[in-house]
Amino acid sequence: MMELTDNELISQYLHGETKAFKYLIERYSSALYNFAVRLGASNDAADIVQDIFIKVWQNLKKFNSAKASFKTWIYTIARNTITDYLRKKKPALFSQLDSEDDTPSFEDSIEDTALLPDEVLEKAEDSAFLNSLIGGLSVNYRTVLSLYYDEEMTFDEIGKVLGKPLNTVKSQHRRALLELKKLAKSHMHQSK
């Protein structure tokens, strides 16, 4: 059953094959756990993943495969659940999420061939270093980077998850990398 597509598993579950949902949990739990950790909910990531699956289970009948893929749908639920959690946890810090300007700036339109130079990438291969850098980014930037690099989603899919236009997502991705570069440089300067 594991080789079935998400939509096939959902269809089987809705037709009474309850075990099909278990396979969906197995398929997505570790990725969602990682996503929750990336977004800054490392202490309660397991509980958050559980909440996400309960919401998915409760709303599975509402899922419409014509509108979006299951992956996009589940990550939308995940993102909202994690956002709620972070908002409850750190209301002051989280206000930055709403204040970020979504319009692409002039800086975004300039071609930059080395958003993250080799020097930074080499250092970032140390996962502790990368995680500390990501931890310094805003939740929006962390979400875009995690969905793009961890989950290998396209910008279009990320746009659907975040409910934002394609260009905004591209712009946020670019800004996130610039921010990452800035943070990496300051970290490296500090350590010298």
Add this chain to the structure above:
Amino acid sequence: MENRLRKVFTQSTACCPENLSGNIWHVIETRKERKDRIRFWSFAAVGMVSFLFAIVTFRTMGTSFSQSGFFEYLSVAFSGGGVLASSWKELLLSLMNSLPFTSIILFLVPVFALLWSLSRAINFTKKSPLVLSA
């Protein structure tokens, strides 16, 4: 750069706690059982109430039938003697007029509710037999 960054991200993936998916599945199964049990007993309660209403409305319907003269018209129809052949239209009209529609509807509503709740309750016991356990 993109591939390298992707590799860097993949390498720093957080370790998932052991048996996370198993625990989540267990929680969902427990919730499902509880939800099914609540729904089963709700349908059973609706069934029992409908059954009581059906008994009361059945009695009322019986009284209404006897008071409306329906049975008299019916006995005329089966009495023979050519009444049915000669004036079947009038007889049919009288039978229709004497039917206690309100009582019949009041009786049929709980009967349908009873049948519907019974079928749902039986479906639940078939789908998840655990609903009947404590």
